[in-house]
Amino acid sequence: MNVMNVYEILLNHFGHQCWWPVSHKFRPREFEVCAGAILTQNTNWKNVEKALELLYKNGMRTPEKIAVADIKKLEEAVVPSGFYRQKAQRLKNFSMFVMSFGGFAEFAKDVTRQDLLSLSGLGPETADSMLLYALGRRVFVIDAYTKRTFVRLGFRACEGYEEWRRFFEAEVTEDVDLYKEFHALIVELAKNFCRTKPFCRKCPLNKICAKKI
Numbered sequence: 001m002n003v004m005n006v007y008e009i010l011l012n013h014f015g016h017q018c019w020w021p022v023s024h025k026f027r028p029r030e031f032e033v034c035a036g037a038i039l040t041q042n043t044n045w046k047n048v049e050k051a052l053e054l055l056y057k058n059g060m061r062t063p064e065k066i067a068v069a070d071i072k073k074l075e076e077a078v079v080p081s082g083f084y085r086q087k088a089q090r091l092k093n094f095s096m097f098v099m100s101f102g103g104f105a106e107f108a109k110d111v112t113r114q115d116l117l118s119l120s121g122l123g124p125e126t127a128d129s130m131l132l133y134a135l136g137r138r139v140f141v142i143d144a145y146t147k148r149t150f151v152r153l154g155f156r157a158c159e160g161y162e163e164w165r166r167f168f169e170a171e172v173t174e175d176v177d178l179y180k181e182f183h184a185l186i187v188e189l190a191k192n193f194c195r196t197k198p199f200c201r202k203c204p205l206n207k208i209c210a211k212k213i
């Protein structure tokens, strides 16, 4: 079994996921992906949608607006996503950072992974989600679901985020769209089958899994 066998089975079972979900209310739409990546830290997507809707209703729909927004108003808007003080500040810092390039288009062209990782509160999973889903860079996003599923399947556990990322990027040499799809499929599997308590009997990977229960 190799990593691409897993991808093919998941795609066959779940079909194309077409991530990342956007409402198209923000400008540019790629900025909404970045804002969502910050807001989704430690919460579910339903709460992120509520916070995005409040940002939109309060006129904070571009990096320009959020960079100069009153921090209290920003905090009120992101309350549904939890950790509202931290997230409001991270969103504002990120927007100011985007504007330091001159605008989102310039940011998208010139920003590096290292630049994003140097921002307070942006860990590798958040930074890589932005790079892949907003900026179309070929970076594999690693999350807790990915590690849990692949260890259970029988792959060797890597040492930390960067080793996992390098492992996937060496194994998966296809294009950016496949990277987007693969991460979304892993999330789908982890939510429906490979949960904390796995539901192996009906799992599409049952036949190739080393740890099935």
Ligand code: SF4
Pocket (backbone or CB within 6 Å): 149, 152, 153, 193, 194, 195, 198, 199, 200, 201, 203, 204, 205, 206, 209, 210, 211, 212, 213
């Ligand atoms: S068979 Fe069970 S342990 Fe293996 S990937 Fe599926 S749900 Fe996870």
